[in-house]
Amino acid sequence: MTTAPGATATAAAPAPAPREAHAGAVSDDAIRTRGLTKRFRTGQVAVDGIDLLVPRGAVYGFLGPNGSGKTTTIRMLLGLVAPTAGQVHLLGAPMPQAAARVLPRVGALVEGPAFQPYLSGRANLARLDAVDASADPRTTRTRADAALERVGLGAAADKRYRQYSLGMKQRLGLAAALLRPRDLLVLDEPTNGLDPQGTREVRHLVRELADAGTTVLVSSHLLAEIEQVCTHIGIMGGGRLLLQGTRDHLTARRGSRVMVRTPQADAATALAELRRLGLADATAERPAADGSVTVSAALADDTGADGDLPAPQDVAGALVRAGAGILAFDVRRPSLEQVFVELTGEGFDVTR
Template sequence: MSDLAVRTDGLTKRFGKQLAVADLDLAVPRGSVFGFLGPNGSGKTTTIRIVLGLASATAGRVQVLGQDMPGSLSRVLPRVGALVEGPAAYPFLSGEANLRRLDAADRHAPAGTRAQRVAAALDRVGLGNAGGKRVRAYSLGMKQRLGIAAALLVPRELLVLDEPTNGLDPQGTREVRNLVRSLAEDGATVVVSSHLLAEVEQVCSHAAVMRHGRLVAQGSLEDLRSRGRSRLRVLTPDPAVTRAELARLGLGLTPVTADAQRDGHHDTGDERTTDGAAVVLADLPEDAPLPETLAEALVAAGVRLRGFGVVQETLEDRFVALTGEGFDVAQ
């Protein structure tokens, strides 16, 4: 058995002259909660549709649960649950009736347990008391929950959730995150496609980052965090002397961070904070001197230190550097 739930090799998709996905090598470990992250329009949903057999690839190879796709669709899809591009339901039927009809269309689903499984799926997504209400009266968040319930009607080895918290209030978002965690604890592999960095950080063990149809990074979240840069942050009324000494020590100066700008600090030469101090930042390579050595050298050069420390590049900083675009970090 492959240790990957999803694998693509050289996956490419073109729509006419537009290249939507380019030479994608994706590796989703079994048992992981895998965040598929990228700005809107980066190629995430197109990739998911190809993986699930809903669209054809222009080139490349796809394997799901160890089987080649789309040749093994009939064997693989009964083991996969998915919510892609928003839920679809009959608005004039109740949520429960929609799930019953969907389950009846699945020839692999046992009819004898349908009522119990539908009720359990509704309860699991917090719709137990709204199952009898017509879907046209559902809010967007309730429809999203119903779509997730549809993916949970039978046990699944792989769940693919495209923007699962879309339309949910903060409480609903927390509930979906807890649900994703519980599904992984039950042994399923869960792929969560999102443009929300906070969602990925809070529930995922692994992630891949897309940009303009290309994969720019993937791995465990711990590994992605460890690739971030370390920076020296110095608060001083002597920025010119500080820059000169750091340059002498071979450290590359960097622009001030957004956090420092929000704090009113500037690293622009003669611009100062209200108390006459400025922030100077410098990248720290792996072979940089120890922080205490740097502090000692700055003091010896006549720098008056009002603040000194090493800051690690955040996951948000890392992803923005990879994509060149921002991510929504809160729901």
């Protein structure tokens, strides 16, 4: 694992997830916690009994505003902070018992990366590589140069770290996490200090790593960053894991509505059929200028997995069989931001 120079790692065993329960053995998951808690001496509870689950191969967006407990959780996962209570498994192994075997397979960028200011980018990476007992010193230069090129610092390899911009320092931290192939990559605010082009490059890099089989956990308070790259999402608020699951499932479960535009003469039939199907909050809008009427109803889960609610295609079929003409049919899902605001009442920085 690579974090700030001199960092070491410990941690703790597995867990099911809140609300979005995931089945499967511990060995099927890259990260799994049970009751992970951090309480400071002041009495402040920074992380309150979370059950985090990151499936292997996922790009997991760890989402929440600043101060929600994301970084403290990550530091506990990597053993940089001792938990007050709870257990952690990384890559299917209990921590800290399996630390020597597991941590070389984990790369990490946690908070602001720290390097020697008077050493070059390449020399800093070589220094980090030298303290990794599992790394081959004969290939240090080759791997360091490859990592620098991968994050766009090839031309600045011999430049002193103290001369790097904030974005370049962040890129060097990413390069340190990529010195060796990793099974798990943990990135805490990886686009901090990057310009829009750099942010796009990090997103591309995350997708590239995931396509190659690396599990990636990306912590961020930037909504656009999460929406564009992540397959799974966990939402933190006030130290608690409020919701987690696949991105599509989270937005489908909360506030999805089926929208049907039908001839005005068929509106009553369509409305009655939606209610007969058990869909909640079925309503009809006023007729439009063209004489059509939009009828809608809540669809809690577009897979039909919740109770006896039908899937969208079954709703459309039932409307046709009931004799309601369909001019347009759509399922509107809330945005990730809407889901977050509903859960926490807090907004997000969505400027990127």
